[in-house]
Amino acid sequence: MVHSRKITFILFAKYYTINKEDISMVRLLKHILFFWVACVLGAVFLPPLLRVEAAVDSCTVSVSPSTVNTNASQEYSFTLNNTSSQTIIWISVTRPSDNFTITSSSLSAGYSSSQVTTGIDAIDPSGSMDFTVTATSGDSEASSANWTVQVSDDGGGVSPTSCTGSLGTAISGAGADTTAPSISDIVVSDISDTQAKISWTTDESGTTAVDYGTTDEYGSSASGDSGTSHSVSISSLTANTTYHYNVKSVDSAGNTGESGDNTFVTAKAGTTTTVTVTGAVTTRTVTATPSPTPTPDVSPPKVTVTTDVTKPFTKAPTLEGTATDKTGVTKLEYSLDAGRNWTPVDEMTSPGTKATAFSFTPIDLLDDNYNLEIRATDELGNTGATKIGTLIIDRLPPMVGGNVISLGPQILEPSANGAIVALAGLDQKITLSAVGGPTEIQLRVKGKGERDTVISLKKNPDNGLWSGILRFDEPGVYPLETTAVDGAGNRKTRVLNSVLVLPEGSVSADGVPVTNGHISVYYLDNMTKQFVLWDGSAYSQENPQPLSAKGKYKLYLPVGTYYLRISAPGFKTQVTGIFTLDHGFPVTPDFLLKHARALRLGPFLIPLPDFSESSVAISLQWPEYVKDIPLDTSVVGSELPYFSFPFDTASVTSTGLHGKPTVITFFNTWSPEAATQLAILNDVATKKEINVLGIVPQETSASVAIFRKRGAYAMPIVADPDGSLVDALHLQSLPTHIFLNRKGIIQGVQSGVLSKEQILDGLLK
Numbered sequence: 001m002v003h004s005r006k007i008t009f010i011l012f013a014k015y016y017t018i019n020k021e022d023i024s025m026v027r028l029l030k031h032i033l034f035f036w037v038a039c040v041l042g043a044v045f046l047p048p049l050l051r052v053e054a055a056v057d058s059c060t061v062s063v064s065p066s067t068v069n070t071n072a073s074q075e076y077s078f079t080l081n082n083t084s085s086q087t088i089i090w091i092s093v094t095r096p097s098d099n100f101t102i103t104s105s106s107l108s109a110g111y112s113s114s115q116v117t118t119g120i121d122a123i124d125p126s127g128s129m130d131f132t133v134t135a136t137s138g139d140s141e142a143s144s145a146n147w148t149v150q151v152s153d154d155g156g157g158v159s160p161t162s163c164t165g166s167l168g169t170a171i172s173g174a175g176a177d178t179t180a181p182s183i184s185d186i187v188v189s190d191i192s193d194t195q196a197k198i199s200w201t202t203d204e205s206g207t208t209a210v211d212y213g214t215t216d217e218y219g220s221s222a223s224g225d226s227g228t229s230h231s232v233s234i235s236s237l238t239a240n241t242t243y244h245y246n247v248k249s250v251d252s253a254g255n256t257g258e259s260g261d262n263t264f265v266t267a268k269a270g271t272t273t274t275v276t277v278t279g280a281v282t283t284r285t286v287t288a289t290p291s292p293t294p295t296p297d298v299s300p301p302k303v304t305v306t307t308d309v310t311k312p313f314t315k316a317p318t319l320e321g322t323a324t325d326k327t328g329v330t331k332l333e334y335s336l337d338a339g340r341n342w343t344p345v346d347e348m349t350s351p352g353t354k355a356t357a358f359s360f361t362p363i364d365l366l367d368d369n370y371n372l373e374i375r376a377t378d379e380l381g382n383t384g385a386t387k388i389g390t391l392i393i394d395r396l397p398p399m400v401g402g403n404v405i406s407l408g409p410q411i412l413e414p415s416a417n418g419a420i421v422a423l424a425g426l427d428q429k430i431t432l433s434a435v436g437g438p439t440e441i442q443l444r445v446k447g448k449g450e451r452d453t454v455i456s457l458k459k460n461p462d463n464g465l466w467s468g469i470l471r472f473d474e475p476g477v478y479p480l481e482t483t484a485v486d487g488a489g490n491r492k493t494r495v496l497n498s499v500l501v502l503p504e505g506s507v508s509a510d511g512v513p514v515t516n517g518h519i520s521v522y523y524l525d526n527m528t529k530q531f532v533l534w535d536g537s538a539y540s541q542e543n544p545q546p547l548s549a550k551g552k553y554k555l556y557l558p559v560g561t562y563y564l565r566i567s568a569p570g571f572k573t574q575v576t577g578i579f580t581l582d583h584g585f586p587v588t589p590d591f592l593l594k595h596a597r598a599l600r601l602g603p604f605l606i607p608l609p610d611f612s613e614s615s616v617a618i619s620l621q622w623p624e625y626v627k628d629i630p631l632d633t634s635v636v637g638s639e640l641p642y643f644s645f646p647f648d649t650a651s652v653t654s655t656g657l658h659g660k661p662t663v664i665t666f667f668n669t670w671s672p673e674a675a676t677q678l679a680i681l682n683d684v685a686t687k688k689e690i691n692v693l694g695i696v697p698q699e700t701s702a703s704v705a706i707f708r709k710r711g712a713y714a715m716p717i718v719a720d721p722d723g724s725l726v727d728a729l730h731l732q733s734l735p736t737h738i739f740l741n742r743k744g745i746i747q748g749v750q751s752g753v754l755s756k757e758q759i760l761d762g763l764l765k
Contacts, residue, residue: 096145097538099138113527181257193239206249263381300384301325301376312394367437398438398484402734505588513551517568662691
């Protein structure tokens with residue numbers, strides 16, 4: 001980097017050196033004036049001409065893995081490709097978000113918890129470099145966010161260029177891989193009187209092994225190479241003999257997938273059967289040379305279900321039917337997820353015969369639509385699956401439960417009256433639970449006047465939660481309302497909480513918007529105890545953030561300690577005082593900038609060097625009109641509805657809470673706020689003179705019991721699987737806290753994560 005300012009001053013000093021032999025006071029003052037003006041002009045106008053910028057204009061980076069588990073120390077592998085015409089000698093790597101903590105790097109440099117910055121050995125044009133960064137992931141799930149990799153051809157990192165590529169990493173709470181390889185497309189080929197080849201495919205890489213023998217206890221085995229396409233040849237077989245076999249593949253996590261018992265028949269002595277296919281759907285013989293006599297049976301059994309599944313059921317029905325085959329039906333299984341998983345039927349009246357009746361009753365079915373299929377296998381191994389239709393369980397009406405609104409990994413906490421505060425122009429995600437088997441959920445956003453917006457939410461098949469993207473373009477109050485429809489056509493509308501959308505902050509001077517500046521956010525790194533530039537990209541925000549054409553900006557910051565820096569050409573830089581947020585908060589104060597010092601020479605206004613900064617106090621608090629959004633407190637003054645929920649070996653009942661002041665907190669285990677609130681409640685629960693109870697609506701008792709055990713919570717936590725109290729208590733957002741007196745009368749309702757002091761204060765009231 002050429003030090004242009006120094007060169008400028010030297011050049012101008014050369015041309016304005018004072019001649020000591022010809023000095024008078026007037027001439028001396030004139031020389032001083034011209035010299036000073038020349039320096040100012042040079043400092044302002046020459047740097048852009050003399051500055052030599054770092055010239056790396058493009059680079060690509062890939063990083064793996066793209067998904068990691070929570071609380072995992074992971075080594076991330078980076079490949080940096082120099083796609084520029086300049087040589088790279090400097091690199092900076094910044095973590096995707098606060099959910100990652102950098103602990104080491106293969107780069108020869110020091111590092112902080114958030115960034116690795118160093119000079120490196122030269123990477124020539126078209127060259128590449130591999131390196132690693134080790135980081136620890138946080139304790140909560142987070143959607144994919146990008147690492148930031150910047151490079152420069154300057155050893156000090158001047159004018160760095162940000163690389164593009166596959167840079168995203170997500171944090172999953174799924175934990176270790178416990179899913180076995182899925183086996184499909186089993187093919188038995190090249191069958192002769194002494195040998196056969198068995199092939200299959202898996203949905204992930206695994207080992208290759210086959211157990212085989214003349215009975216289903218096998219006795220022999222053979223193996224092959226690992227991969228997703230598997231093939232094993234077995235020999236020394238006996239002619240015209242039925243062989244049983246079971247193919248197996250084990251993945252890298254030790255999970256074993258098996259096909260189950262299948263059979264094939266070796267050819268008569270001196271003949272060869274070309275191909276026989278055995279799989280989860282069908283078994284077929286393609287060609288035979290010469291054709292065996294008689295022709296082998298390759299037709300799967302036929303299945304008929306006599307139970308009418310076209311109507312909805314309030315509970316799992318007993319399904320009955322018959323299966324027929326030319327040789328005999330040996331096995332019957334059913335699937336409720338379109339063939340992904342199979343379960344044996346409960347009863348077969350005549351297994352092994354040409355016709356058998358069967359029946360089964362699925363267990364633990366919640367309200368939902370189930371794709372029913374039945375698979376039958378005969379004694380020759382021919383298998384066929386019959387699609388029966390959609391089994392609809394409709395015990396409850398479709399009901400929406402608790403919801404969470406988030407900005408990236410940041411949860412927008414409701415205020416005490418249940419209102420969510422958001423900002424115009426940012427994308428927020430809403431996630432909610434539901435019971436009653438809804439097949440469709442629409443979210444209606446009540447706008448100003450009649451400008452309502454309807455959003456179709458999508459269901460996550462893995463966790464059953466529904467989600468969608470909210471975006472508010474204008475400030476205002478937006479009530480939310482859902483309509484859920486189930487497979488039986490039942491429809492239920494429910495009012496959720498309201499979203500208060502705040503206006504953007506502004507930067508101006510003398511009543512005129514400042515449009516060509518930036519606002520930068522710096523946060524206190526807990527490990528280095530130094531302020532660094534906040535990574536806004538992980539929270540779907542830009543930092544530094546350019547001011548809009550109207551001098552506007554918008555910031556929603558997570559928990560942390562910060563200060564802001566507002567700068568614009570021609571104005572004094574303004575720095576706020578340091579402030580700390582104990583929960584996510586919109587930061588939108590208005591700032592007034594002052595003009596920088598300047599020298600006017602005739603029609604010209606020449607800015608003077610000014611490196612000073614002005615400081616300004618910053619005050620952050622909920623807008624007063626947040627209180628104007630009403631929380632549904634119509635239940636206050638009424639008796640708590642009766643309930644009885646299983647807990648350990650007994651039950652928790654509403655009447656059993658009488659005699660002590662009580663706080664009941666409703667929450668969902670999938671909410672990131674749950675752990676924070678429960679830690680506080682668990683502490684409050686140590687006071688013997690009060691009752692503390694956690695209730696989880698619309699989740700099963702088994703899952704809630706596991707959640708309580710994992711968290712080692714001493715306080716009682718029970719499940720309300722049907723969400724019976726959601727409507728009864730008019731719950732709009734979670735967590736919500738219900739405060740009771742000793743007689744079980746509701747004294748107050750509050751939303752959001754409450755502190756210990758707030759909980760105790762609510763109990764005293």
